[in-house]
Amino acid sequence: MNGDGTRAAAERERSWWGWGWADQALDEQACAKLARRVSPFLPLDGDLAPVPVLPELPAPRLAPPTAVAALCRADARTRAAHAYGRAYRDVVRLLRGVLDNPPDLVAYPRTEQDVVAVLDWAAGAGVPVVPFGGGTSVVGGVEYRGGGPWLSLDLTGLSGVAEVDEVSRAALIRGGTFGPDLEDALRPHGLTLRHFPQSFEFSTFGGWLATRAGGHYATGYTHIDDLVEALRVVTPAGIAQSLRVPASGAGPSPDRLWLGSEGTLGVITEGWARVQRRPEFRAGAALRFDAYADAVQAVRAVAQSGLRPANCRLLDPLEAMLGAAAADGASRLLLAFESADHPVDALLARAVELCRAHRGVPEEAAAGTAGQWRETFVGAPYLRDGLARLGVVVETFETACTWAAFEALHAAVVAAVATAGVTETGHPALVTCRFTHVYPDGPAPYFTVYAAGRRGAEVAIWDALKRAAGDVIAAHGGTITHHHAVGRDHLPWYAGQRPEPFALALRAAKTALDPAGVLNPGVLLP
Structure with a gap:
């Protein structure tokens, strides 16, 4: 396993500035097609931004001791690829060549003892260390925002x-x-x-x-x-x-x-x-709901039935249109069951029966709807990078709340984020919602936002949308994150969500385990 995430030297190369494989990024023709799809909904500010050229970086400010020097790399591409995660604001900054404080070194431990050696040196020298796995954080989790030298600890050598x-x-x-x-x-x-x-x-x-x-x-x-x-x-x-x-x-x-x-x-x-x-038995269905409220009630019924579907993904009308090519203004519910032990057709049939009671209509071409959405889901991060090159601002955020709180939270999020779009750009932001996970006591709604952008102001617009979303989620009793983590971007709302006695215990644990304060400073705690 190579440290940059490639699995062999002859295999594909990871992008240093965008999502995933470099050869899978949208090319100019694909971006032009995307622009034609987007322009009826959002104005585009200027021409397509070019794929960035790796910028020159300042010389490293760290000189590792002999004990860890062989583990460290300082070439520009490695340092640039480890500077940020892969949130929209990260991609936009890299597109613009904004690398204010890239890591001075990237260490690639091969053994646990290597990790010990790096942390021993860093603690003694007061060097911040930011652990780095795949680098896919969308909440500022792998970005050091202090002003001094720092080291990125790439752990992909500890694999298998x-x-x-x-x-x-x-x-x-x-x-x-x-x-x-x-x-x-x-x-x-x-x-x-x-x-x-x-x-x-x-x-x-x-x-x-x-x-x-x-x-x-x-x-x-x-x-x-x-x-x-x-x-x-x-x-x-x-x-x-x-x-x-x-x-x-x-x-x-x-x-x-x-x-x-x-x-x-x-x-x-x-x-x-x-x-x-591994599962051997599978069954799935897609259902159409003309009223979104009916669809939400159907999902609650399934979640509280004890059936435990593998997939119970509700797409609101806009998400269904953009993600599953369902342009009839209805919501879609994608259901699936699987088992390694027994057939699951009866479980699916009962779930469909529950949905019918809430005016859900099974679709004959269920596989096509699910397949289209799955293809969109897998390719979404590459599409996001193409939208960034077009100047469109894209944000995703997720939460979890009780079923009793969902209706008010959903309405407030859509209204607040759309209004923030008008305030920042003069155009209402488009907001879609899907359920990624459902529990007997509540759903985990996942929101995607598309907003008009202004060249050079994308990060400021993104920050404003993030603030609007975070504030309204907190005000309506939702968690600031269901699975994206806290990182640095969610820290203000996380600080308000956690009980103060727990915050005291967390700070004490940080002091006891990391007395020099070098491990990922700024995450979870200021």
């Missing part, structure tokens, strides 16, 4: 599935393992982790743990939290190894300290995860 316990159905997975490599290693055993976030191809197991990632599946064990059996973490204060058992009531769970810690309390080097047999 070290052990598979087929009897207990668990696997020991190293933190830098990319999603596809993880599944490739489990496949010969007939097993799967069954955790597929949208960033699956380019994100790592350790990154999922550090950010409490959510998988693609709508119900059941979808958060990575539910799949963790034990963790091993390197901190400046020592190495933590939790006990590997199916469950424990022995005090607060040590694993919960590291899950969601986002690299600010320690570096997750490996973990035991619960795996399962």
